[in-house]
Amino acid sequence: MRLTLRRNTTPPTEPGIHGTAKVDRRTKGLTKRLNAGDVAVIDHVDIDRVAADALVSAGPAVVLNAARSSSGRYPNLGPEILVEAGVVLVDDLGDAVMSIAEGKSVRVDGPRVYVGDTLVAEGTVQTPETVAQDLETAREGLSDEIERFAENTLDYLRRERDLLLDGVGVPDVSTPLDGRHVLIVVRGYHYREDLATLRPYIADYKPVLIGVDGGADAIIDAGWKPDMIVGDMDSVSDRALSSGAEIVVHAYRDGNAPGLERVRDLGVDPIVFPATGTSEDIAMLLADDAGAEVIVAVGTHATLVEFLDKGRAGMASTFLTRLRVGGKLVDAKGVSRLYRQRISNLQLVLLSLAGLFAVVMALMATAAGQTFFGVMGARLDDLWSWIGGLFTG
Numbered sequence: 001m002r003l004t005l006r007r008n009t010t011p012p013t014e015p016g017i018h019g020t021a022k023v024d025r026r027t028k029g030l031t032k033r034l035n036a037g038d039v040a041v042i043d044h045v046d047i048d049r050v051a052a053d054a055l056v057s058a059g060p061a062v063v064l065n066a067a068r069s070s071s072g073r074y075p076n077l078g079p080e081i082l083v084e085a086g087v088v089l090v091d092d093l094g095d096a097v098m099s100i101a102e103g104k105s106v107r108v109d110g111p112r113v114y115v116g117d118t119l120v121a122e123g124t125v126q127t128p129e130t131v132a133q134d135l136e137t138a139r140e141g142l143s144d145e146i147e148r149f150a151e152n153t154l155d156y157l158r159r160e161r162d163l164l165l166d167g168v169g170v171p172d173v174s175t176p177l178d179g180r181h182v183l184i185v186v187r188g189y190h191y192r193e194d195l196a197t198l199r200p201y202i203a204d205y206k207p208v209l210i211g212v213d214g215g216a217d218a219i220i221d222a223g224w225k226p227d228m229i230v231g232d233m234d235s236v237s238d239r240a241l242s243s244g245a246e247i248v249v250h251a252y253r254d255g256n257a258p259g260l261e262r263v264r265d266l267g268v269d270p271i272v273f274p275a276t277g278t279s280e281d282i283a284m285l286l287a288d289d290a291g292a293e294v295i296v297a298v299g300t301h302a303t304l305v306e307f308l309d310k311g312r313a314g315m316a317s318t319f320l321t322r323l324r325v326g327g328k329l330v331d332a333k334g335v336s337r338l339y340r341q342r343i344s345n346l347q348l349v350l351l352s353l354a355g356l357f358a359v360v361m362a363l364m365a366t367a368a369g370q371t372f373f374g375v376m377g378a379r380l381d382d383l384w385s386w387i388g389g390l391f392t393g
Helices: 049-059 080-084 096-101 128-140 140-159 159-165 191-197 199-205 215-221 260-265 277-290 304-309 312-328 331-340 345-364 367-392
Strands: 016-024 039-042 062-065 089-090 105-109 114-115 120-121 181-186 209-211 228-231 246-251 271-274 294-297 330-331
Touching: 039 105, 049 080, 062 105, 080 089, 080 128, 096 120, 128 140, 140 159, 140 312, 181 191, 181 215, 181 277, 191 199, 191 215, 191 294, 191 331, 209 215, 209 277, 228 277, 246 260, 246 277, 277 294, 277 312, 294 312, 294 331, 312 330
Parallel strands: 016 039, 039 062, 062 089, 181 209, 181 294, 209 228, 228 246, 246 271, 294 330
Antiparallel strands: 016 105, 105 114, 114 120
C-alpha cells in the first residue's frame, strides 16, 4: 500500500488583531462609516469624551491614533473611556499610519501596525496604568492651561465684544422665540439620556426645539421635529435638513461656510450667521437675542474639563456665551431634577371620578350601603314619576 504525503499549504495565522481600516483625520466623520470590528485610524490629539463615546458605540476592534491621545495639556477622559470599554488603543503612531488606504486589511500586533507583511508604523499601546499616569501628569499641568484659557478668553472678547455685549450681527429668524422656552440639543455628553428624561417637560411646555448640526437628527430619532437647525451643516443628515425646520448656517466671518452649498442644493434657502465660536454658542446667542424666556441645554459643555475638550479656540466662546446668556440657561439634568409634571384639569376630573367610583363600590359591598342605595333608587324613581306626571297631566 502506497502512502502519499501532502504538505500543508495553509499559511500559519499571523499574530495580532486583523481588521478593515477606516481612515479619517476627523473622528466625527469616521464614526459615521465605522463598523464593529473595524480598525479605526485617526489623527486626534487629546481624544475627548464625546469622540470616545462615539467610537465605543461604533465598536471598532482597534483605534490607531497618529497623534498622542493625551498630550498632558489637561486631563481628557477619552483614552480612559476607550480602554475601559475594551477597545485596543495604539497611540502616537505618527503620520505614516494615515497613509493606509481605506478598506485595506490591517494587522495590529501589540504596538506595531502591518499592511500585509509591511510594517507601517509603531506606537504605544495604552493600558489602564498608562492612562492613569497620563491623567495624573495632566492634572499637575492644569494651572498652565487655565492661564492660557484666560488669555484666550480676553482675546475673544476683544474680537467679538459687539456680538457678545450688544448682539450686533445676530440675524432675524422667523421662528417665534420671544417669551418661549427653547431646548437646544447638541449631540454631546449623554444627550440621549437627557432627551429621554425631558419627555414630560417637552410634552407640557412645548419648547422651541433647536438642533445644533447632528443634534437635529437626535431630535428626530427621539420622535419630535426640530423647529430650527443651527450649525455649519457638516454632521446633519439630509433628512433633517429637509424636515421643514428653519436653517441657520454658521459661517466664518467672511461669510463662507462649508455646508452652505449643500443646504442650497437641497432646495432650502438658509439664513447665514457669520461669527466665530462654536455652533452651540451661536444657537444660544440667537435664542437669547430673540427673547427666549428659558434656554434648556442638552449635550452641551458645562464643566471646566468639558470647556477644555473644545480646545483653546472654542472654549473661550463657550465660556463667554454662558456669561452673556446668564440666568436663562438651564442644563437638562437640572430640569429633570427640578421639574415635576403638571396635572391637567382633565386628569384631576378623571382622578376624582375614579375616587368616587371606588367609594360607591365599597359602600355597595356592605349591607348598610345596599339599603342606602335601595332607598335612594326608590326616591329617584318617585321623582322621575312626578316629573313625568307634570308633562302628561
